[in-house]
Amino acid sequence: MNYIKLLPSNWSEVTWKDYLKIESLKEDDEVASNIETLFYVFTSKNINVLKPVEFEAVMRRLSFMYQLPTKNESKLSFKTIRKLNFQEYINYQKLIESPDDLLDNLIHIVKIFAPDADEDSLTVIDVMGCFFLQQKKMKPRLIFSMASLTLKILKGKVETFLKKKLKLLKRNTTRNLHG
Numbered sequence: 316m317n318y319i320k321l322l323p324s325n326w327s328e329v330t331w332k333d334y335l336k337i338e339s340l341k342e343d344d345e346v347a348s349n350i351e352t353l354f355y356v357f358t359s360k361n362i363n364v365l366k367p368v369e370f371e372a373v374m375r376r377l378s379f380m381y382q383l384p385t386k387n388e389s390k391l392s393f394k395t396i397r398k399l400n401f402q403e404y405i406n407y408q409k410l411i412e413s414p415d416d417l418l419d420n421l422i423h424i425v426k427i428f429a430p431d432a433d434e435d436s437l438t439v440i441d442v443m444g445c446f447f448l449q450q451k452k453m454k455p456r457l458i459f460s461m462a463s464l465t466l467k468i469l470k471g472k473v474e475t476f477l478k479k480k481l482k483l484l485k486r487n488t489t490r491n492l493h494g
């Protein structure tokens with residue numbers, strides 16, 4: 316049987332469910348065991364069914380998996396964060412709260428931003444695209460929020476400083492007038 320045809324050749328052919336299976340089965344960072352895991356997830360067969368020449372072809376076919384997707388090529392249409400209703404926004408905030416659970420929560424984040432997406436057919440490109448798109452859109456808002464907060468803090472410190480100086484000036488002026 317030609318197992319190579321069963322294997323994906325790029326990230327858009329890898330479903331998110333398969334990706335999570337791979338992550339749960341990976342034991343270490345050795346290329347051989349990772350190829351074995353990948354082969355099993357996509358074919359449900361042990362890699363020992365291959366001839367050495369086929370193993371090389373499998374490694375070439377799956378080599379894309381050693382690099383993260385570089386750009387969002389998802390065909391999904393994602394809502395912007397401004398289009399979320401209150402409950403969706405709260406759910407999104409809860410899901411991104413825990414970095415340890417983020418990998419498992421990404422599918423739920425996608426469902427918030429693309430509610431019509433079919434969970435079973437979501438690819439790694441779809442899920443990563445949604446996540447990085449939201450991160451990219453959030454960055455300017457966070458920078459603006461940080462700048463606004465910094466200005467408020469500075470304004471408060473300047474006001475406190477000026478009040479102290481004004482109080483000191485009034486006290487000195489009062490002493491000089493009465494003294």
